[in-house]
Each structure stands twice: as structure tokens, then as C-alpha cells.
Amino acid sequence: NCPAVPELDLLDRFKAREKAAESLQAMGALAKTEAYENNVGFSDRSDVPIEPRISEQWFLRYPKTKEALAVVRDNLIRFFPPHWEKVYAQWLENIRDWCISRQVWWGHRIPAWYRKAQIPSSKSQNGEEIHVGINPPADAENWTQDSDTLDTWFSSWLWAYETMDKETRKKFYPTSALVTAPDIIFFWVARMIIAGLEFKPGKSDSVEDNIAFRDVYFTGLIRDKLGRKMSKSLGNSPDPLELIDKYGADGLRFGLMRIAPRGQDIRFDEKQIEEGRNFATKLWNVARFRQMHGPSDVAPKIDKEAVSIYALELLARLNETIDAIEAAYREYQFNTVAQRLYDFVWSDYCDWFVEAAKTEIFGSDEAQKKSALAVMDFVLSAILRLLHPFMPYITEELWSLLDFGKTSIQFALPPEKIRLDDVPELTGKRRLVSALYQTIQAGRNLRAESKLPSNRKIRFILRTDEKLISSQISTLTRLLNAEEVELDPKYQSPAGNPVAVTPLGEIFLTVAAADRAGERQRLDKEITKIEVEMRAVEEKLGNKSFVDRAPAAIVEEHRQRLKAFSVQLEKLKHAREGLN
Structure with a gap:
């Protein structure tokens, strides 16, 4: 619109420019015309050039x-x-x-009105000629509202x-x-x-x-593997319904939550959703395992003096997980919540406790079996309630399947920690379980490094003076899938037998015709690893600033680690010398 120049008013902008140039030329006011190239943006919708236009605004x-x-x-x-x-x-x-x-x-x-006698919609008018308010002026017929x-x-x-x-x-x-x-x-x-x-x-x-x-x-954004923002034009956005069909709604939901750091963008990979599906399958299978051994108890009674040391470790880990989850929720770290639940369910509960508890569940002592099942009920009930915000469908189904409540899990109270400070020698029992688990892991590593199949029964020998573990031999044997685990504080290994140093002592894998060269290579790697870790601890302890400023408990912990590394290194070098 250009009412001030009638010959240009209501013309198309491109026609108006040509007409303006002609008028300037006729007036002798145009010095020259010159063609030039310029980058002009175009509208995605109308495919016309986008140009600035001066206008009055509020x-x-x-x-x-x-x-x-x-x-x-x-x-x-x-x-x-x-x-x-x-x-x-x-x-x-x-x-x-x-x-x-x-x-x-x-x-x-x-909410602005102008006198009809004035220029319509002009925001430059003054005083009484403009009315601003939620309601129109009393004589509204004489006014025009801003468009x-x-x-x-x-x-x-x-x-x-x-x-x-x-x-x-x-x-x-x-x-x-x-x-x-x-x-x-x-x-x-x-x-x-x-x-x-x-x-x-x-x-x-x-x-x-x-x-x-x-x-x-x-929140952050979900991007593709190349870091690009997902969009229809790029065609890089997965169909959530297809993902749900393939991995389940809970698998999709948990998989995404677990990899989404607070407020940061993430790169989408379907592998992460597959891990969510696998976790849901693991949860289903372990709940079904419990169902196979009779009805669950809604309010199981935990006899803390009768339960196994593995159950005490699990209950302590559950308390730590609840504390960590509550702290993460307060800071909106939802991926931390998901990861802590993943670690607790997959590792602490399934990989360690359930496997250790099978010794009692399949044993002849009925009291021990009931004790193990009661701990399972207590912990599974807590797991389902903690997981429900992330995996609502499977947790609702398992809540009903295990008969943990007459109403929906949505109305169940959050789990509370179980009191363990009255358990005699709890710290010592937890330390023993940790040592047993590390010994089992070392034995499994020996099997893998010796390229022996996991389903093959093998004989292990543990050289130790620790008398407390004699009652745990059956559990050690099960978790190592061993033919036998023998305790021998004076065992002398033939040269070439694979060995690992554990908190309980040295564990030997007894196999015929052991690969001496391979065992030498493995021990050399272990010695190098321990030496690197020792140097790192020695450097910290040699740093006066660290020793003076760090809490005394931390400094003492480093000193104990250095002492343990020295013992391990000495034993590994002794085993290595036996292969020369």
C-alpha cells in the first residue's frame, strides 16, 4: 500500500519497483541502474522472496x-x-x-480502538483519539478495533x-x-x-x-546417529509405533530414559531400545522363576539372623539403591535413576543373588528355602514399584501375576528401606560376600581366557587360609559351574596352571596340558595392570597436598589399596616365575 504515491498504490511490489525507476528516470532523479547478485531467502510455503517491511507495531x-x-x-x-x-x-x-x-x-x-474519522489502525495517534481497554468505548459504532x-x-x-x-x-x-x-x-x-x-x-x-x-x-533433543535434529524433510525420524511393535512400549520408554543425560541431546540408536527390551525380558523371566516356587507373600517376614550372607548383601544394596534414586530424583537425573535400577536388577539381583539363592532353593533345608523366597518377595515388590514410572505395563502385569496387591500398582506406596544396623557384624559379612564375588569373577575370567566353554565342568583349587568360606563351597561351586572347588592352603600348582589372585587367596584352574605360553602372556598383562594401578596410588600418596587435604578415611583407603596391590603383585610374579 502506498496512498502517498497514487500511481504506485496497490501495485505488485515487483511492478511497483519498475514503475518507481521509470518515474525517477523521468524526473531526472536517477543517477544510474546497475544489476547485481544477492542471496535472497524464499518462503518454504509460498516460494516467494522474503523481504523486510517497515510497519508500525505494539x-x-x-x-x-x-x-x-x-x-x-x-x-x-x-x-x-x-x-x-x-x-x-x-x-x-x-x-x-x-x-x-x-x-x-x-x-x-x-484491545485498541481508533476513531473512524482517523486513519484506520494507525498506532501513531495520540491521547483521546485512541482507546485501550478490554471493553470497547461506549459509542463503539464510532470506533474501529485494531486488526x-x-x-x-x-x-x-x-x-x-x-x-x-x-x-x-x-x-x-x-x-x-x-x-x-x-x-x-x-x-x-x-x-x-x-x-x-x-x-x-x-x-x-x-x-x-x-x-x-x-x-x-x-529436556534435551533426540538426534540421529549423525547428530542431526530429526525432521520430516530429512526422513531420519523413526516411527515410534514400529519401535513399540518391535521392542514393546516399556522397552522403548526405558531404553530412551536410560541414555538421556539431564538436559543434554542424545543420539538415537535402535541398539539402545533393544537393550530396554532385553531388560524387560530379564525382569519377566526372574519374576516367573519366583512364581515357579509357590505363591508370593505380600508382606514377607525377613529373619535377619536366618537369611544368608548373600541376602544381607542384596538388602544392603537395595537400601543404597533407594537412597541413590531419591537423590537423583531430587536433581531430575532420570537417566541416573534408570541406570541404578538397571544395575541393581540385572547385576545385584539376577546375576548374583538369584544364582546364589538357587543353592538354598534347590537344597533340602526347607527353612533356608523359605528364607530365600521371602527375600525374593521383598526385593521383587520393591523393584516393581521403583520401576513402575519407567516401565508401567510390565510392572503392572507382574504386580498382578505375583499377587503383590489387590489394586493397581499405581496406588502402592514407594518401598522403604529395611533396617540393617542391628545385624551383627554386617560390615564383615558384606566384605566376605564382596570377596566371594570377586573370587568367582576371577575364576570365570580364567575360564574365558583359557578358552574353555562356560558349560564345561572344571575343577578349581583355592589356596587360602580363610576358614569362613568353607560353608560357602556349595555356592562357589554353583556360581563357578565347577566340578569341584577344593580349599588347600598349601597347594603347589604345576607349572602352567592358570592362576588369579583374589581377596580370598589364589584360585587355580586345573586343566590338563595347560598352555604355558598363553598363561605367561596372561600373567604378564595382569602384572602390568597391577603395576600401573600401584603407580597411580603411589603418586597420590606422594602428593603432600592430597595427603594433607583429603579426608583421613580416603587417605587410609589409598594406603590399604597400595598394600593389597603389593601382595597381589608378589603372588603374580611368583606364579610367573614358576613358568620360566
Whole structure:
């Protein structure tokens, strides 16, 4: 539109330019014309050039910007991850007026009216010739409302409290947490904070009662393997329904949550979803194993004096897992929650406890069997409740299958830690279990390095003076899949027999015609590894700053590690010399 130059008014912009050049030429006001190339952006929708156009707009000068900075700086509102606080502060410290008007049909219309006698929709009029208000002027027939609409964020910035009536607001405002993406910190998050501080919708005028929320959790983006943002045009976005058909909804959900660090982008790989499916399968199988041995107990009684040392270790690990999960939830570290649950279920429960408990479950002592099953019921019930937010379908099904409750698992209370501080010599028993597990792992490694199949029964000899483990031989034999585990404190191994140093002593793998060259090579690697670890500890202990500033318990722990490494190294070198 160009009413000031009638011959150009209502012409197409390209025709108007040609006509303007002709008029300037006729007036003698055009010095020269020159062709040049330039990069011009084109609209994706209409495929026409995008050009700037000067127009009159409505602007809002932001209120309460200093106060909005202060509530985040003083941690009345916390950002997760906290590094987004710097981005937020940088924007508020350099803030400009907000253009709130838009030239689109759909939206809240600008509440401004102009006298019909004036130029329509002119925002440059003064005083009484323009009416601003929610309601039109009394003589509305003599006025014309501005045709512009408000920026969509102009209504969104009121969302934190305008979605609630007064009674609801008294109960739930300020809200607890906002989950959003970091790319709208300016569009939405900062403006909601400002709106709350300006309009004071809280139950008092205090700042604490008028902040929009207490926590803001910023999510990351899921990208493809090349790090590109997923989009329809690139065709790099997987179909979630196809993934659910292939891996299950729980597998998809858990697989993604486990690999999504707080507020960071992740690169999508279907392998990660497959791991989620495998975890769900593992959980199903271990629950079915429990079901095979009779009905579950909703409220099992744990006799802490009668349970095995492996059960005590599991219950202690469950307590540690609950503590770690609660701490991670407080910091919105959902991937940490998922990983801790994955480690506890797969390793602590399935790989170690269930396998160790089979000695009691398949044994002749009925009391020991009942004790092991009671611990299974207690721990499985806790596992399902802890996993339910991540894997709602399988946990609901197993909750019903194991008859842990008459109603949905959704209404079950979170699991509580079991008291273990009254267990006699708990620390010593846990240390023994740790030593047994390390010994078993060392024996399995010997088997693998000797290229012996895991299903082949093999004889092991443990050279140790530790008398406490004599009652654990049956469990050692089962977990090592051994033909026999013999305790011999004076055993002299033939040259070439594979050996590993463990916290309980040296464990030997007795096989005929052992590969002397291969065993020498393996021991050389072990010796090198121990020497590297020893040097690292020695350097720390040789650092006066570390010794002076570190807690005494940490320094002592390093000294004990150095002593243990020295003992291991001496035994490994002795075994290596026997092969010369």
C-alpha cells in the first residue's frame, strides 16, 4: 500500500519497483541502474522472496526484570541443568522491548480502538483519539478495533496461574516444576516468571508466593546417529509405533530414559531400545522363576539372623539403591535413576543373588528355602514399584501375576528401606560376600581366557587360609559351574596352571596340558595392570597436598589399596616365575 504515491498504490511490489525507476528516470532523479547478485531467502510455503517491511507495531516494556533475575540468582527458582541460568541472565540483562502485535487472523485481538474519522489502525495517534481497554468505548459504532492480534506468548506467559481458579490457585500456586525445552527460555520461561512477579497471583504479595514455579527442568533433543535434529524433510525420524511393535512400549520408554543425560541431546540408536527390551525380558523371566516356587507373600517376614550372607548383601544394596534414586530424583537425573535400577536388577539381583539363592532353593533345608523366597518377595515388590514410572505395563502385569496387591500398582506406596544396623557384624559379612564375588569373577575370567566353554565342568583349587568360606563351597561351586572347588592352603600348582589372585587367596584352574605360553602372556598383562594401578596410588600418596587435604578415611583407603596391590603383585610374579 502506498496512498502517498497514487500511481504506485496497490501495485505488485515487483511492478511497483519498475514503475518507481521509470518515474525517477523521468524526473531526472536517477543517477544510474546497475544489476547485481544477492542471496535472497524464499518462503518454504509460498516460494516467494522474503523481504523486510517497515510497519508500525505494539511493544511492551518488560516490568520486574531485576526481580526476575534475583529469584533465579537466589535459588528461589532452580534450573536443571544449572548452566541454563547463565543464558537466562544474559538475556534479561540485555533485554529489549517485546513486540506483542502480529499480523495474523487467529489470536487474541489487540484491545485498541481508533476513531473512524482517523486513519484506520494507525498506532501513531495520540491521547483521546485512541482507546485501550478490554471493553470497547461506549459509542463503539464510532470506533474501529485494531486488526492485529497478540503474540501467542502474550497469553502463554499467564499460563502458570490463569489455568486455575482462585481456590485451586491457593492450593497449587506457585507450581512445583516446569518441564520444557531450553529453546523457549526467553519466549516462555522468563516471561512466566516476570508475569507472576508483576501481577502477583499468589496468596500474599511476597516474592516467594508469586514465583511461577520452584524448579525448571530442561529436556534435551533426540538426534540421529549423525547428530542431526530429526525432521520430516530429512526422513531420519523413526516411527515410534514400529519401535513399540518391535521392542514393546516399556522397552522403548526405558531404553530412551536410560541414555538421556539431564538436559543434554542424545543420539538415537535402535541398539539402545533393544537393550530396554532385553531388560524387560530379564525382569519377566526372574519374576516367573519366583512364581515357579509357590505363591508370593505380600508382606514377607525377613529373619535377619536366618537369611544368608548373600541376602544381607542384596538388602544392603537395595537400601543404597533407594537412597541413590531419591537423590537423583531430587536433581531430575532420570537417566541416573534408570541406570541404578538397571544395575541393581540385572547385576545385584539376577546375576548374583538369584544364582546364589538357587543353592538354598534347590537344597533340602526347607527353612533356608523359605528364607530365600521371602527375600525374593521383598526385593521383587520393591523393584516393581521403583520401576513402575519407567516401565508401567510390565510392572503392572507382574504386580498382578505375583499377587503383590489387590489394586493397581499405581496406588502402592514407594518401598522403604529395611533396617540393617542391628545385624551383627554386617560390615564383615558384606566384605566376605564382596570377596566371594570377586573370587568367582576371577575364576570365570580364567575360564574365558583359557578358552574353555562356560558349560564345561572344571575343577578349581583355592589356596587360602580363610576358614569362613568353607560353608560357602556349595555356592562357589554353583556360581563357578565347577566340578569341584577344593580349599588347600598349601597347594603347589604345576607349572602352567592358570592362576588369579583374589581377596580370598589364589584360585587355580586345573586343566590338563595347560598352555604355558598363553598363561605367561596372561600373567604378564595382569602384572602390568597391577603395576600401573600401584603407580597411580603411589603418586597420590606422594602428593603432600592430597595427603594433607583429603579426608583421613580416603587417605587410609589409598594406603590399604597400595598394600593389597603389593601382595597381589608378589603372588603374580611368583606364579610367573614358576613358568620360566
